[in-house]
Amino acid sequence: MFIKENISKVMTFLYQTKNCLSCGVRIRFGDIDCPHCGAELEDLYIEWATKLLRSLNCEERN
């Protein structure tokens, strides 16, 4: 049951809109650089992954 719930959480996270931290342009998941200003998106993905992991860990504790 936990797996199903976690999968739906991951899907929700994947469909979340992400925006470039430098110029605010909407980012498609999988882009390595911002298509508008060329900024590296590593920080954005790290932040995104951290939130996702936190969300999944919380679910396990409940």
Ligand SMILES: [Zn+2]
């Ligand atoms: Zn940008």
